[in-house]
Amino acid sequence: MSSAREYLQVFVTAPYLELHTGPGRGYPVFSVVPRDESVDVLFRRTDWFKVRTERGVEGWASQQDMQRVVLANGAPFTFPLGDRAGYTSHRWEMGMFAGDYGGATLVSGYSAFYFNSQLAAELSLGEFLGKFSNGTVGDLGLTHIIAPEWRLTPFLMIGTGFVHLTPKATLVQPAQRTEQTAYVGGGVRYYLTRRFFIRAEYKAHEVFTKRNANEQVDEWKLGFAFFF
Amino acid sequence: METGFRLLLLTVAFLSLQGCVVRNWIHHRAEVRAERQAAKEDAARAEQDDTDAAPPRVVDPDVERRKINVPKIKSSNVEIGLDYGALSVEDFGTNQVYGITAAYHITEDFFFQGEYGRSKAGRTSFETLAGNIQLLTPDERHFTYYNLSLGYNFLPGEAFLGRGIAMPSAFYWLGGIGSTKFAGDERFTVNFGAGYRVLPSDWIAVHITVQDRVFKSDLLGVSKLTNNIEARIGTTIYF
Numbered sequence: 001m002s003s004a005r006e007y008l009q010v011f012v013t014a015p016y017l018e019l020h021t022g023p024g025r026g027y028p029v030f031s032v033v034p035r036d037e038s039v040d041v042l043f044r045r046t047d048w049f050k051v052r053t054e055r056g057v058e059g060w061a062s063q064q065d066m067q068r069v070v071l072a073n074g075a076p077f078t079f080p081l082g083d084r085a086g087y088t089s090h091r092w093e094m095g096m097f098a099g100d101y102g103g104a105t106l107v108s109g110y111s112a113f114y115f116n117s118q119l120a121a122e123l124s125l126g127e128f129l130g131k132f133s134n135g136t137v138g139d140l141g142l143t144h145i146i147a148p149e150w151r152l153t154p155f156l157m158i159g160t161g162f163v164h165l166t167p168k169a170t171l172v173q174p175a176q177r178t179e180q181t182a183y184v185g186g187g188v189r190y191y192l193t194r195r196f197f198i199r200a201e202y203k204a205h206e207v208f209t210k211r212n213a214n215e216q217v218d219e220w221k222l223g224f225a226f227f228f
Numbered sequence: 229m230e231t232g233f234r235l236l237l238l239t240v241a242f243l244s245l246q247g248c249v250v251r252n253w254i255h256h257r258a259e260v261r262a263e264r265q266a267a268k269e270d271a272a273r274a275e276q277d278d279t280d281a282a283p284p285r286v287v288d289p290d291v292e293r294r295k296i297n298v299p300k301i302k303s304s305n306v307e308i309g310l311d312y313g314a315l316s317v318e319d320f321g322t323n324q325v326y327g328i329t330a331a332y333h334i335t336e337d338f339f340f341q342g343e344y345g346r347s348k349a350g351r352t353s354f355e356t357l358a359g360n361i362q363l364l365t366p367d368e369r370h371f372t373y374y375n376l377s378l379g380y381n382f383l384p385g386e387a388f389l390g391r392g393i394a395m396p397s398a399f400y401w402l403g404g405i406g407s408t409k410f411a412g413d414e415r416f417t418v419n420f421g422a423g424y425r426v427l428p429s430d431w432i433a434v435h436i437t438v439q440d441r442v443f444k445s446d447l448l449g450v451s452k453l454t455n456n457i458e459a460r461i462g463t464t465i466y467f
Binding site for chain 2: 044226
C-alpha cells in the first residue's frame with residue numbers, strides 16, 4: 001500500500017468493527033474488521049461512515065462504533081456528534097415554519113450561521129397567502145440565544161428585510177409593491193432529540209411605506225429546525 | 229454590711245473564674261484550628277511531592293511521537309435531482325409534470341426536502357362538453373408548486389439485481405407545507421405521500437414518489453378541498 005494516503009486511516013480497538021451494507025441500523029451487517037486492523041474513512045453520511053478495509057471491502061460503520069477507533073498515534077478519533085452538546089454549540093441550523101403574517105397564512109424557511117454559541121446571523125424567506133393579498137417576505141438579522149446550554153431557552157432577534165405584496169383585487173388592479181422593513185422579535189427553542197429542536201417565535205415588523213404612515217405587521221410562527 | 233461585702237467579693241471571684249474559662253476555651257479553639265490548618269497544608273504538600281516525584285527511569289525514552297494530520301472527512305448529506313411524472317389536477321385532468329427536488333439528510337431516519345414542480349392543467353369535462361367555453365386562459369392553466377417536507381425513512385433493505393448486484397433501498401413517508409400557484413391565484417398547500425429510493429451507487433439514487441397536494445379552491449363555484457395526486461420518477465445525485 002502506498003505511503004501517501006488520501007484518506008484517514010483508523011485502527012480498531014474494540015474486539016471487532018461491524019460493517020453494514022447501507023447507512024442505517026436496519027441494513028444488515030455483512031463483514032467485520034478484527035481488532036488492530038485498520039480501515040480508511042472515505043466519507044460520512046448522517047451518522048454513518050463509509051470505510052474501506054485493508055482487504056478492499058467497503059461498508060458502513062456507525063457513529064457509536066467509530067467512537068472506539070483510534071488514529072495511528074493512538075489518539076482517539078473525534079468528530080462532531082449530533083447530540084445535546086451540538087445543540088448548545090453548532091455552526092449551522094436550518095428549519096421550516098408555519099404561522100401567521102398580519103392575518104395571512106405564512107410558510108417560511110430559515111438558515112442561520114453561528115459565530116459562537118450565542119450569536120447568529122439569520123436569513124429567512126417566506127410566503128404569505130391571505131384573503132386580500134399574497135406576498136413574499138425576506139429577513140436578514142442577528143439572533144441572540146440567551147442561555148444556549150438550557151434545553152428550553154429564549155432568544156432575541158433584530159434585523160431588516162423586505163416585503164413584496166401582490167394584492168388580490170377584482171375591481172381595480174392595485175400595483176404590486178416592495179417595501180423595506182425592520183424587525184425586532186423574540187422566541188423560544190426547545191431541544192427534542194438528536195439534531196432536532198422546535199422553535200416558536202414572534203417578530204414585530206415595521207414596514208417603511210412611501211405613504212405618510214408606516215405599517216406595523218405582527219408575525220407569529222412555529223416550526224421545527226435542525227443543526228449541523 | 230460584711231455579708232454584703234463578702235458577697236460582692238465572691239461574685240467578682242466567680243465572674244473572673246468564668247472569664248478565665250471562656251478565655252481558655254477561645255484560646256483552645258484557636259489552637260485546634262491552627263493545628264487542623266497545618267495538617268491540611270502538610271497533606272497538600274505531600275500530595276504535590278507525590279505528583280512531582282518522577283518514577284525511577286530504566287531507559288530514557290527517545291521515541292518521537294507521530295504527528296497525524298487529520299484530514300477533513302467529507303460529508304455527503306445533500307441530494308439534488310430532477311424528476312418527471314404525471315399530475316392529476318382535480319377537475320382538470322392528468323398532465324405531465326417536471327420538477328426539481330433537493331433534500332438534506334439529517335439523521336439516518338429523517339430528511340428535509342424541498343420540491344418545485346410545473347405542470348399545465350387540461351380542460352374540465354364541462355369545458356369539453358359545452359364546446360367553446362373556456363374557464364381559464366392558457367396562462368392561468370399553468371400549475372406551479374413548491375413544498376417544504378419532512379421525510380421519514382422506513383423499511384430499509386436491499387434490492388437485488390440478478391445474483392451479483394445488491395443495492396441499498398428504503399421506503400419513506402413525506403409530509404409538508406407549501407404553496408401552489410394555479411388559475412391566477414396562490415394557495416396554501418399541504419402535501420403528504422410516500423416514496424421508494426434505491427441507490428445503484430453511493431452517489432446516485434432513483435426515486436419513485438406518490439404525493440397528494442391538497443389545497444382549498446373555489447374555482448368551480450363552491451369552496452372545496454382539492455386533492456391533486458402526483459406520481460413521479462426521478463434521479464438524484466448526492467453531494
